[in-house]
Amino acid sequence: MNVSLKRMNAIFQKDLKDFSRNWAVSSVILMPIILGALFGRTGVQDLSSHYLLINLAMAMVAMFVQCCLIAEEKEKNTLRGLMLSPASSTEIIGGKSLLSLIFTIIVIYVTAMLADYRPANFGVVAAAIILSTLFYISLGTILGLFSKSVMEASLVVMPVIMVFSVGSFITNFVDSYPILKVALYLPNIQLIELATKVEAGGGFGDVLVELAIITGWVVASFIVTVYLYRRKMVD
Template identity: 70%
Template sequence: MMISWKRVNAILQKDFKDFSRNLAVSSVIFVPIILGAFYGRMGVESIETHFLLINMTFAMVAAFVQCCLIAEEKEKNTLRGLMLSPASTADILGGKSLLTFIMTMVVVFFTAFLAEYKPANIAIITLAVILSSFFYIALGTMLGLYSKSVLEASVIVMPVIIVFSLGSFITLVVEKYPILQVVTYLPNIQLIDLATKVEAGAGFGDVLVEFAIILGWVIAAVILTVIIFRKRMVD
């Protein structure tokens, strides 16, 4: 499916204007950065802490902001217009996701910089962060499609922020309840495992399993998002 970058850019510019006007949503992007500066001044250097901040960024920026952008379109009844326009599914979803992706990468960079996180292999970590962001953006899009307003979106996305921001703390629950072992395959946990191996000197070949699991989550989330989006087109 071909993507019209002219249409994607038009949607991007519109989203940027809408986002900048909504202070309740736009102020969220500063939370991880402020926490990153706080932890950096405290001298915290553990991988778990660094990726608590990064996973929090994914949940609060990639998922939350994306969810609110989609919900706002529905609340204003403009998403239906986009669906009925000549723009393809790829144009709409790509355009609606681009702003969130850019903001997520910028916030992750400044959060990691202020927290003084210096990965042993920046190329592997960068690739893992970019790949992980696709999952959270797709998740935010799905939740936004189910929300009727920005207020409802703010509520429905809260479990995502709680679960995916906890990071390695989830493993403490798993130790007490082995039946929950499946949660160790969540993308946020896999990202922490990947980063831990990288700090121990692992190369790309040593973290292929973690990449494969994260990629699996991304593919599943994207497919579900497209299915739900197209279902909304014919509702």
């Protein structure tokens, strides 16, 4: 498949314009930033609250925005036109994901600055966060493909946002309910573990397991997305 950057860029710019005028969706990006400022000013400094924020930012921005972008195309009947155009599905999803990715990275960076989070090893943490963002974006794509309207999309993402942001507290219950050990392999919890190791002075070599698990999630969600896209979008 020949991916044309020009077309992908066209879709990206169109979505950027559309997104910036769509306050109902674009205002969510302010939420993690405001929370971050609040946490920073009140002096909440432990790692788990930083990562509550970062996970929230990823879920809110990457997943929610991506999900709404796709659901709106479906709701307004514009996806069919896009599918019939020379743009391939990779270019369509790519253009949209690019928008979510850029916004997520900016929001996480600003949030972390405001919350006074300075990772010990910027490179490792940044790589892990970008990988996780990819996972959330493809999760958002999956949810967007399932929902028929923006309304439905925003409802559907809520429980998933809960699982991946507040769900980080699950670690506290693992001792009493051993079955929850499965949850420790979730990407958000892996990200926290990775960050803990980094704070303890770990480099790339020490966090390979966590990175591998997160990458596994990314690959799995990509496969599911491609499969679903083929099934749902034969239009």
